[in-house]
Amino acid sequence: MNIDNRIKFRHLLCFLEVSRQGSLVRAASVLMVTQPAISKSLKELEDILNASLFDRSKSGVTLTEAGRAFLRYVGPCVQSLREGVRSLREGEHESGLIRIGVLSTVESSLLPDTLRRLHAQHASLAVQAITGPGKHLLSLLRLGDLDLVVGRVSDNPQVEGLTFEHLYSDSMAIIVNASHELLSGSLHALDDYPVILPLPDTTIRRHADSLFVQLGLSLPKRRLETLSVALCRSYVLNSNAVWIAPRDAVRQDLLKGELAELDLGLKEPGGSVGICSNPAMPLSLAAQWCCEALREAAAPYRSGDL
Numbered sequence: 166m167n168i169d170n171r172i173k174f175r176h177l178l179c180f181l182e183v184s185r186q187g188s189l190v191r192a193a194s195v196l197m198v199t200q201p202a203i204s205k206s207l208k209e210l211e212d213i214l215n216a217s218l219f220d221r222s223k224s225g226v227t228l229t230e231a232g233r234a235f236l237r238y239v240g241p242c243v244q245s246l247r248e249g250v251r252s253l254r255e256g257e258h259e260s261g262l263i264r265i266g267v268l269s270t271v272e273s274s275l276l277p278d279t280l281r282r283l284h285a286q287h288a289s290l291a292v293q294a295i296t297g298p299g300k301h302l303l304s305l306l307r308l309g310d311l312d313l314v315v316g317r318v319s320d321n322p323q324v325e326g327l328t329f330e331h332l333y334s335d336s337m338a339i340i341v342n343a344s345h346e347l348l349s350g351s352l353h354a355l356d357d358y359p360v361i362l363p364l365p366d367t368t369i370r371r372h373a374d375s376l377f378v379q380l381g382l383s384l385p386k387r388r389l390e391t392l393s394v395a396l397c398r399s400y401v402l403n404s405n406a407v408w409i410a411p412r413d414a415v416r417q418d419l420l421k422g423e424l425a426e427l428d429l430g431l432k433e434p435g436g437s438v439g440i441c442s443n444p445a446m447p448l449s450l451a452a453q454w455c456c457e458a459l460r461e462a463a464a465p466y467r468s469g470d471l
Contacts, residue, residue: 166171169213171209172210172213174243175206176206176209176210176213177210177239177242177243178196179192179196179203179204179206179210180207180210180218180232180235180236180239181208181236181239181240181243182195182196183207183219183226184228184232184236184240184308185294185308187225187226187227188225188226189203189204189207189226191295193337193466194257207219207297208438209457210235214231214235216231216232216235217229217231217232218232218235219230219232224449235303236307236308237307237326237359237385237398237445238445240307240310240443240445240446241307241309241443241445241446242309242445243309244308244309244446245309245446245447248316250274261287261290261291261449261450261451261454262290262291262292262293262353262449263287263290263291263293263312263313263449263452263453263454264282264293264295264310264311264312264313264375264409264453265292265293265294265311265313265314265315265426265455266293266295266296266297266302266303266305266311266313266315266316267294267295267296267302267314267315267316267345268296268297268298268299268315268316268317268318269296269316269392269393269394270316270317270335270369270394270411270413270414270438271415271438272296272393272394273398273413273414273415273416273417273418274412274413274414274416274417275315275332275413275438275459275462275463275466276294276315278462279455279458279459279462280292282458282461282462283454283455283458286454287451287454290451290454292455295311297384298367298392298431299314299316299317299318299321299323299368300321300323300366301325302314302318303318303321303323303327303441304323306327306441306442306443307326307327307443309443309446312424312442312446312451312452313361313378313392313440313441313442313447313452313455313456314440314441314442314465315438315440315459316438316439317335317368317369317411317436317437317438318368318439318441319331319436319437319439320437321327324441326444327440327441327442327443327444328441328443328444329437329439329441330439330441330442330456330468331435331437331438331439331441332437332438332439332459332460332462332466333437333438333466333467334436334437334438335411335412335413335436335437336342336411336412337372337373337376337409337410337412338409338410338411338412338415338426338427338429339376339407339409339410339426339427340401340404340407340409340410340415340419340424340425340426340427341394341401341405341406341407341408341424341425341427342401342402342403342404342423342424342425343423343424343425344420345405345407345425346405347376347407347427348427352456355382355385355407356387358387358405358406358407359385359387359388359389359404359405359406359407360385360387360388360389360406360407360408360409361388361389361390361391361397361400361401361407361408361409361410362384362388362389362390362409363390363391363392363409364390365390365394367392367397368436369392369411369436370390372411372436373409374377374430375407377409380424380429389406394414397410397414398414398418398424401424402423402424407434408428408468411436413438413466436461438466440456440459442456
């Protein structure tokens, strides 16, 4: 079936921006048009598709089931067209641009290893690394605003409909500075120290909470909750705080002896670290290069050599 020629590029841009913003007013501001113009474009598109794409309320708009299905294809389609035009105008087809969503757990080790490989092999490659929670990064991937998302996302509900490639498994650890008194003490004294945990309602937090359950310990009241690896690392190095961390986040510090792992007597499996992509959007050459470099960089992690 041919695409209805009544659907214009402005309809798709309007739909995508309202999806991103969750508000007609904010979408109008970003697109630099009036709110009535946004409403008119949306109504035209819904009439053409014979489907309601958004649920309207006083607090804003949310995608309907039909809207979510349409978004799965529109985001990559528009982004691919933008990239095609930009690559010809700016010569990026001769060099390459890759936009990667990076979860905090792979910032410290896997991604730097991957970037070293990429830039050694491709002299003109530009990399944009966007950090944030998995839910946010996966939504950008659906919209076509990212080419790949790297990290622990396999058990994130938002991964449904996307493609996930497993690289290796990463366990959780209890981390302290190298001179911490708990290294020779009891884990049941954890209540005596500030504890650092991932943010609530994140995949990695569920693994951290599971660790406490397995140890028979209650969740400490004195705690820091964050996804910032840099903040956690600095806090632990300069205090007696205890960090419940994925091994990826502290791998280099453990090798250098700057941080130490408490012996748990058990292993919380943590999760699967891998590459997430959008099957509705063909991988660019630069994205394929990145996937190859990620697989190469992950090999020692998978074999246990690191």
